[in-house]
């Protein structure tokens with residue numbers, strides 16, 4: 001069949017977005033792999049799917065797949081693109097859109113300046129729920145062994161799991177070696193997104209993220225939220241922070257335990273098309 005899609009990005013973290021409300025298609029893992037393939041398919045870091053909700057109090061079901069075909073719980077940059085997509089396609093006229101993800105319900109708000117604000121929900125800090133295997137119930141910093149070295153990480157779930165490591169300089173951080181080693185570390189039973197955070201000031205960080213099943217991307221929205229949460233927990237950051245990622249900037253705000261993390265940033269269309277599948 002011919003499947004209609006939109007190619008979008010949030011700070012260079014790129015997506016293929018498919019509306020499975022107005023088209024019927026039995027999406028399988030092999031299709032996700034093909035659509036995400038940059039040579040044989042369209043190419044993207046993640047595939048995003050718009051579906052009808054299963055719960056009464058939400059507007060859409062937002063499903064997220066990494067390029068390896070695996071379904072994941074959360075994607076922050078994708079959430080902003082999702083909001084732009086459902087508004088542009090007139091699937092809703094609402095400014096505030098509630099969506100269910102595999103990581104919980106999140107709320108998207110298209111702002112007048114075309115930026116999208118996402119209520120990403122409360123971060124999960126209990127190690128077992130990240131999930132991160134350790135004897136401690138919850139700590140701001142854990143020590144893990146990576147390639148024979150001791151690394152200090154924060155472990156945070158934003159629906160999806162993140163390990164956040166502090167570095168002196170993101171440009172020289174060994175993301176290519178440490179990223180995959182942390183991603184598949186045995187203490188993270190569901191693997192993990194590995195963030196490398198440089199503190200610039202109490203309101204500014206630089207961040208690179210080696211994403212689970214995607215490798216290093218130009219930006220990771222949930223990774224930026226997790227990094228700021230970890231920085232605040234360590235007493236290094238204030239409640240409102242600009243995160244500089246390779247693809248651009250996000251604003252992240254968190255008022256501490258019991259409060260949701262708010263993320264604000266852009267969403268952009270690249271092109272539309274249809275693919276024989």
Ligand SMILES: N[C@@H](CCC[C@H](N)C(=O)O)C(=O)O
Pocket residue numbers: 013045046066072073074075076077078160161193211212213214217219220221222223
């Ligand atoms: N790019 C995303 C996160 C996508 C999912 C991630 N790779 C995972 O496996 O959890 C974002 O912007 O949050």
